[in-house]
Amino acid sequence: MILINRTENDPYFNIAAEEYVLKVFHQDVFMLWVNSPSVIIGKHQNAVAETDIMYTFKNHIPVVRRISGGGTVYHDEGNLNYSLVVNGEQGKLVDYLKYAGTVIRTLERLSVKAVLEGKSSLFTAGKKFSGNAEHVFRNRVLHHGTLLFNTDPEMLRNCIRPAHTAYDDKSVRSVDSKTTNLARHLAGDFSMEDLRNALIKQVMLDFRDVSSYSFTEKDRAAIQKLVDEKYSGLEWNFGYSPKYVLNRNMWIGDQAVKVSLKTEKGILSSLQVSIDGEEMDEISARLIGIMHHPGPVLDVLNKFNFASITKNISPEAFLTALF
Secondary structure (H helix, E strand, C coil): CEEEECCCCCHHHHHHHHHHHHHHCCCCEEEEECCCCEEEECCCCCHHHHECHHHHHHCCCCEEECCCCCCCEEECCCEEEEEEEEECCCCCCCCHHHHCHHHHHHHHHCCCCCEEECCCEEEECCEEEEEEEEEEECCEEEEEEEEECCCCHHHHHHHECCCCCCEEECCCCCCCCCECCHHHHCCCCCCHHHHHHHHHHHHHHHCCCCEECCCCHHHHHHHHHHHHHHHCCHHHHCCCCCCEEEEEEEEECCEEEEEEEEEECCEEEEEEEEECCEECHHHHHHHCCCECCHHHHHHHHCCCCHHHHCCCCCHHHHHHHHC
């Protein structure tokens, strides 16, 4: 077992590092890491439905798709993430209770009772503090999870929207749960660094022949290549979403706006827009074939005299109708 206790907080790099460790390393690995504010979605989720995409876009909060399934989670500097990669027998690799055991035992030693509820969530005192997911690659499994320590609850609520009834899709939906920060259940002077150290101590007890490891320049270059080619791109983070339909009726000022759209691989494949009952064919024609993401859509809307077509609705205001 090798222990990688990391300090980088770039979410693109950190999520890519998990895939790299899973697929390139041969040893069992336990890794601790923290992301700057970001939304991490499951592999089979609809990125624009699971997040408040307009909020994350305006506030420059990355939305990153991971390789494991499960639901959407919010990361920030108050959330400690752990990744456990182990070798095993094919067909017997998925075991949430077993692989969350190090966390459960760590907290038990700190007088916090943690229990696994449902398939993959850790709760204490009736509230969720950890979402977990797994991904199998050959004879190895990646088990990873969040540990909410003193995460900003308002930012969490602003970034994630588990109820997205306007979208019709076959994606994996997140389950809404009441959450809690572990700091509320630990001694007042207990820090996240203390939690890191407690987890490392438990790793030493749970696994044999544990040795520390830091990424080499070769490792970092390979991980950065994954970032550049996959994890930082809209094609993976948004284009991998299952196809979906969005129908929305809303008022922008005193004008009634109606939108009906379909996507394939995150690309707008069909779009009908009407304002006060008048079809906006030029808008539809310009946007079909564009990635359904606020950035590329806004780029297109800003390239022509949008307000004159829409009776003075601004591109920014109209954008809200598309998401």
